[in-house]
Amino acid sequence: MxxxxxxxxxxxxxxxxxxxxxxxxxxxxxxxxxxxxxxxxxxxxxxxxxxxxxxxxxxxxxxxxxxxxxxxxxxxxxxxxxxxxxxxxxxxxxxxxxxxxxxxxxxxxxxxxxxxxxxxxxxxxxxxxxxxxxxxxxxxxxxxxxxxxxxxxxxxxxxxxxxxxxxxxxxxxxxxxxxxxxxxxxxxxxxxxxxxxYTQVNIKKTAKRRALAKFPERNPNPIINLNWQGEILFSNPACRQLLTNIGADSDNIENILPPGFFNNLKKWQQEHQSQMNFDALIGDRHIHYSLSLLPDLGSCHLYMEDVTAREKAQAQLKYQALHDVHTGLPNRRQFEDIINQKIGENDSFSVLFIDIDRFKLITSSQGYHIGDLTIKYMGERLQQLCGNLQKHVQTFRLEASTFCIIINALDQAISLEVAQAIQKSMDEPLCVKDHRYYLNLSMGICHYPQDANDARSLITHGNAALNHAQRQGDSCEVYDDKLHSAQQNWLPIESGMRMALEKQQFALHYQAKVDAQTTNIKGAEALIRWQADDGTLISPGVFIPVAEQTGLIIQIGQWVIEEGFRQAKRFSDQKQDIQLAINISARQFQHRHFLQQLQIALEQTQADPSKIELEITESLIMENADHSISIMKKLKDMGFALAIDDFGTGYSSLSYLKQFPIDSLKVDQAFVKHLENDEDDKGIVSAIVSLAQHLHLKTIAEGVETPGQWHFLKELGCDYIQGYLFSKPDVVSRLIKPADGQIPKPM
The missing domain is CATH 1.20.1330 (f41 fragment of flagellin, N-terminal domain)
Structure with a gap:
């Protein structure tokens, strides 16, 4: 051309x-x-x-x-x-x-x-x-x-x-x-x-050539021109500026060359390389070098760029990508990377999943800022504790209130030792600004390769153990085959529940609530049962947790409400003075259409709301106490009776308790079970009954199975008794015994 x-x-x-x-x-x-x-x-x-x-x-x-x-x-x-x-x-x-x-x-x-x-x-x-x-x-x-x-x-x-x-x-x-x-x-x-x-083109090209000729001189990045023997022929002003930045002699240009540069230059020339890129640390500066070897011109051009700021930014981004912003702990991504690495190296280790019970209560009552600080201080406590244990452990924050610890040992005793140490550390309150929080932790443990053969199943099984511990509350669960079996059954159970709703396989059984003094029936609790196609009864303890996790509890709970309201209407029509108790799940209570659905059910069944008692768990109410009180007041305005279920297992304070528009407290069966030989349980039940009496509330003791338990509760002044001693959950036709005047006898 x-x-x-x-x-x-x-x-x-x-x-x-x-x-x-x-x-x-x-x-x-x-x-x-x-x-x-x-x-x-x-x-x-x-x-x-x-x-x-x-x-x-x-x-x-x-x-x-x-x-x-x-x-x-x-x-x-x-x-x-x-x-x-x-x-x-x-x-x-x-x-x-x-x-x-x-x-x-x-x-x-x-x-x-x-x-x-x-x-x-x-x-x-x-x-x-x-x-x-x-x-x-x-x-x-x-x-x-x-x-x-x-x-x-x-x-x-x-x-x-x-x-x-x-x-x-x-x-x-x-x-x-x-x-x-x-x-x-x-x-x-x-x-x-x-x-x-052509003259104009030549003028422009000449101008460009002049501009290009000035490029090395005015380039903000250092540029060095060397002959084929490695002698420096030219260096632009930016080279001296870089020398000044690193505190070196500005007259010795070789100070900004990487160590071993001239030896490498000869090697690259012998290898007939044309372009080389490399990085080096000069002083405290990260320098990127780009070397062009031009044998036809007998020279080499070395271009340099100070990438210190970029390296720091990349390091910061990498840190942020692998660490939690609130705690500074490694995050889920790094957790999964380390697990995959350890599995690839055939290491044996345990994973401890930790979650703060009722953490939502802190954020809902104190705000997200306090919640974030709580997570931060919790992470610091876990990190300090793991450091004091001198075990080969690593702490991570996965999400929300969930932490995880990798224990580099397969011995179950060591992982339990770490879990117990963490549980014991929570005896001390967590101080967040002006607040002191006594936190309970739920923990799940899973071992590799004993309980899983890959990272995905390890995390899944660990979460299964954690979920089981959360249902128990303030406990630690180790993954085993039973959990695995339960986990494997979840999908069939979920599918079966959907089919059961269509085929009307659900039914309500009723357990009598009797007057502790007279044993006359004063009420009954509606309890759901599921009868499969083969006639077997599936326990609520099996399908209710699955329903809660999948959201089917909304549909099932609505069916229970409608069926229970219809039975309450039948009791009224039959002149039966029986108040029917219906359990309300957390998801139902928190659903935005909960009150509207209750009103529709009342209108459809024409039931008397005063003959219906809605049971709400203490822990559910305390997740967002102010909101719960607002909903409960609206329920009272609709005419329903209200009871706190499983009282004594939650964390409601007396200041909140006196604000609750409730009618009765239901003593959890965990305190009733050992009444005859456990002085602590006797004291707790006595305190609950006394508290209820002073607040002008009725008390209901559930899980009463022995005459001794009944007599103790009767002497305390407990109002109602519910349990196998008087009535097992059964169909409504067996609830009432006309022959003995509706007075059940101890079984």
Whole structure:
């Protein structure tokens, strides 16, 4: 491809060549015009003039002869005739010279004229004139003169024709010159435009080259040019600035080169490398180097960039990607990476999943800022504790209130030891600003490779153990086959529940609540049962947790409400003074349409809400106490009776308890079970009954199975008894025994 300079020179030479050719052509055309003009002026016009004079002389000669014939005065006429003859001879000689062979007949004709003249002179000069002969001679003279005239006219025509041809040739040459000049002018203009274009391009390229020439000098990044032997030929001002930044001698450019650079340069040259990129730490600065080796030029260009800020930003981003923002602990991503790494190395280890019970209560009551601080301080406590244990452990925060600890040992005793140490550490409150929180933790333990063969199943099984511990509350569970079996059954159970809703396989059984003093039935609790296609009863303890996790508890709970309301209506229609208790799940209570659904069920069944008692767990109420109180007040306004279920297992304070618009407290069966031989349980139950009496609340003891438990509760003043001692959950037809006046007997 032609260079710009070559193109410009080519254009210049082309213009010069065309100009020379056109100048030559124009010169030749001018010479031809000049020759034609000179021929016309110098030859043709004089010839015409000479012929004109010759014709005039011939005519005058003929007239003088007629005058001589008329006057016969020879002395008067003859000198004139001789003068004309002399003149004619002169003109004839010139014409002969000019026309060469074209006028050969003129001298002959003129000779005949002379003979006829002499004959006429002799006749007229004699003594006796022969006038007939004279007239004959004059007639011949006229004819001969006419012949001579014709020749002269032909010569005139020839000259005029040649003159016209010369004129046409001249016109053509002038036209050609005109078109040549115009064409050359256009060519010059086009050539000038082309040259101008290339000149403009050249100017721009020159400007770019100048700018590029200044690029190394003005580049903010350091640039060094070396010859093939490694000698530094050039360094821009940015090199000295970098030397200043790292606190090195600004006059020694080699201080910014990486260690071993010159040895590596020789090696790269021997390997015929063309481009090398590498990084080095110079002082406290991270420098990226890009080396271009140019053997054809015998030089090397080294480009440097201070990437310290970028390296720090990347390190910060990497840290943020792998660490929790609130605690600074490694996050889920790093947790999964480490687990995969350890599995790939065939290590044996345990994973301890930790979750703070009722953490939502802190965020809902104190705000997310306090919640974040709680997570932060909890992470610090776990990290400090694990450090004090001097075990090979790593602490992570996975999400929300969930932490995880990797214990680099398979021994179950070690993982339980760590879990117990963590549980014991929670005896001390967590101080968050002006608040002191006594937190309970639920923990799940899973071992590799004993309980799982990959990271996914390890995390899944660990979460299963944690979920089981959360359902128990403040406990630690180790993953085993039972949990695995329960976990495997979840999907079939979920699918079965959906089918059960369609096939109406759910039913309500009822357990009587009796007066502790009289044992008369005062109420009943509706308990859901699921009878599968094969007739077997599936325990609520199996399917209710699955329903709560999957959200099916909303549909199932709504069915329980509607069916329970219908049974309450039947009790009223049968004049049975029985208040029916219905359990409300957490998801139902928190559902935005909960109150609306209750109102619709009342309208559809026409049940009396005063004959319906809604049981709400203490832990559910305390998740968001203020919101719960608002909902409970609306339930009371609708006419429902309210009871706190499983009282004593939650964390409600007396200040909240007195605000709850409730009618009764239900003592959890965990406290009733060992009443006969556990003084602590006796004290707790006594305190609950006394508290309820002072708050003007009724008490219901559930799980009563022995006469001893009944008598103790009766003496305390407990209002109602519920349990297997008096009634197992059963269909409504077996709840009431008309034969003994509705008074169940101890079983």
């Amino acid at each position: 032609l260079t710009l300079s070559t193109r410009i020179w080519t254009s210049f030479i082309t213009v010069l060549t065309v100009g020379l050719v056109m100048s030559y052509v124009i010169t030749q055309s001018g010479n031809m015009v000049n020759h034609t003009t000179q021929n016309l002026v110098m030859v043709q016009l004089p010839r015409l003039a000479l012929i004109k004079r010759l014709r005039a002389s011939l005519t005058e000669h003929e007239r003088l002869l007629y005058e001589y014939y008329t006057t016969t005065n020879r002395d008067l006429v003859w000198p004139k005739i001789m003068a004309r003859e002399k003149e004619f001879n002169h003109y004839l000689a010139n014409i002969s010279d000019s026309f060469a062979g074209k006028v050969m007949s003129l001298p002959k004709l003129y000779g005949e004229i002379k003979l006829l003249r002499d004959s006429l002179d002799k006749n007229l000069g004699g003594t006796q004139v022969d006038w007939d002969q004279a007239r004959f001679d004059l007639a011949n003279l006229t004819l001969t003169g006419q012949s001579t005239e014709n020749i002269l006219i032909a010569l005139t025509d020839t000259i005029q024709k040649e003159a016209w041809q010369g004129a046409e040739s001249t016109q053509e040459q002038i036209s050609n010159i005109f078109y040549l000049v115009i064409s050359f002018t256009v060519f010059i203009i086009l050539a000038a435009m082309l040259v101008g274009y």
